[in-house]
Amino acid sequence: MTVRTARRSAAFRSRASAVGVVAVTGALLLAGCGDQTDDSGGGSDSGGGKSSLNAELPQKIRDAGVIKVGTDAAYKPMEYKEGGDIVGLDPDLADAMGKELGVRFEFSNGTFDGLITSMQTGRFDMIMSSMTDTKDRQEGLDDKGKKAGKGVDFVDYLTAxxxxxxxxxxxxxxxxxxxxxxxxxxxxxxxxxxxxxxxxxxxxxxxxxxxxxxxxxxxxxxxxxxxxxxxxxxxxxxxxxxxxxxxxxxxxxxxxxxxxxAPYGIAVRKDQKKLRNALKSALEKIKEDGAYDKALEKWGVQDGAIDTVKINGGS
Known part of the structure; x- marks a missing residue:
């Protein structure tokens, strides 16, 4: 991963195998890593009654009731281990978004520079790990501007x-x-x-x-x-x-x-536009109802607050 002039004088940065899994809201871990390419077809609606935004998610995630998240939990105050849990701003924001989406977010701990590769192979649905949204990451380029893998999309949520x-x-x-x-x-x-x-x-x-x-x-x-x-x-x-x-x-x-x-972004695979858009909607919702500001204040990073939720806003 690469990443982070300041657009804010007191703004805020970025960062394979997974070595641990923790549920943000607590619950059983989900087994299996099947492909989660966009699926707008029919099927059971396991979370439809929980949230108006649940229907925006891919059907496979709705059925599972879980979004699997890759992170590097060694980055206080953004995400870190405390006892057996992964805590910090990112898990708190994910928890608030999960309530809007009617699903749980389960965080898996891994090495930062291996997170994108692990997500591309299906280990995670998304990455939330203080990852800076950059054009290189969007396009899958290495630090020399050469193609190094598949690019990702970002839903931006903080400035650092x-x-x-x-x-x-x-x-x-x-x-x-x-x-x-x-x-x-x-x-x-x-x-x-x-x-x-x-x-x-x-x-x-x-x-x-x-x-x-x-x-x-x-x-x-x-x-x-x-x-x-x-x-x-x-x-x-x-x-x-x-x-x-x-x-x-x-x-x-x-x-x-x-x-x-530059902005931190939640990263998803390019073929996961439905998940990406649902995450954007959930983030916009928690900004509207105050849960976003409350989480930032709790962790002392208010100066990193974004004004508008953007997709691929990094440069």
């Missing part, structure tokens, strides 16, 4: 940018990536923050300076452990995650401005 997290007191006096040439910096593999560092290290070389020693980890928790130990001078991650890490203890602080602010 990348931030610089440093040790408390900022001993290296860093406040921008332009100061990182020749230094070691941590990030999460496959994220927009990772791409920012790749671009900057190329610029360092072009300017005749030493390249950045990029240390890319499977999750941001590992990157912060490395920073705390002094092995790197900074960790680049999405603003909500960096801000949460800084506020949760006395080890870190956020410095500089947010970079490349």
């Amino acid at each position: 940018g990348s931030s610089i997290l440093v040790k408390k007191g900022n001993p290296e006096k860093i406040d921008s990536v332009g100061q990182m040439c020749g230094k070691k910096v941590a990030t999460q593999r496959g994220t927009t923050s990772h791409e920012i560092l790749k671009k900057q290290t190329a610029q360092c070389a072009k300017d005749g300076k030493k390249k950045i020693g990029i240390e890319a980890y499977d999750n941001d928790d590992e990157a912060r452990v490395r920073l705390k130990a002094g092995g790197v001078v900074a960790d680049i991650s999405d603003f909500p995650v960096a801000a949460h890490a800084a506020k949760s203890g006395s080890d870190f602080e956020v410095v500089g401005d947010q970079m490349e602010s």
Whole structure:
């Protein structure tokens, strides 16, 4: 995954095998990964009486009563494990959307840079994992602009940018990536923050300076452990995650401005337009009734609120 200028001065980032499944609202896990291509045909309407939006879902999902979600649950406050549950803003928003759709959302934990591939093979119906909506992801391109797989569609639900997290007191006096040439910096593999560092290290070389020693980890928790130990001078991650890490203890602080602010999106396969549109309707509904704002306020990310729900609004 790649991902995240700020359209909002205080806005917010992005991020295979699944290793665990947790139901957002609690319940039995759904077995099987059958194909869920759009199906508007007849059949039982297991959730029709629960919600006016249930009929907008593909029939197979209506019959199952479950939407399977891929995520990387190591990204506080967006999604993370607490005990045996996956909690955070994304699960809370999914729970509110599920009530509108008359279905449950079941989250499966996996590695971020493998989520799209896993969804394309049918393991998940959608991805909700602080994933930045980018044209490259929409078109299935790699970081060099070459075709790397099938593209996805996004339903955008939050705005976020990348931030610089440093040790408390900022001993290296860093406040921008332009100061990182020749230094070691941590990030999460496959994220927009990772791409920012790749671009900057190329610029360092072009300017005749030493390249950045990029240390890319499977999750941001590992990157912060490395920073705390002094092995790197900074960790680049999405603003909500960096801000949460800084506020949760006395080890870190956020410095500089947010970079490349962009929308987070719920990702679905290109052949799942009916599911995509139903998710958009549910998100619009929870924005109207206040559940969306309530969830953002709970997790302290109000400044990332979107004004309008868009499909593929990333650039």
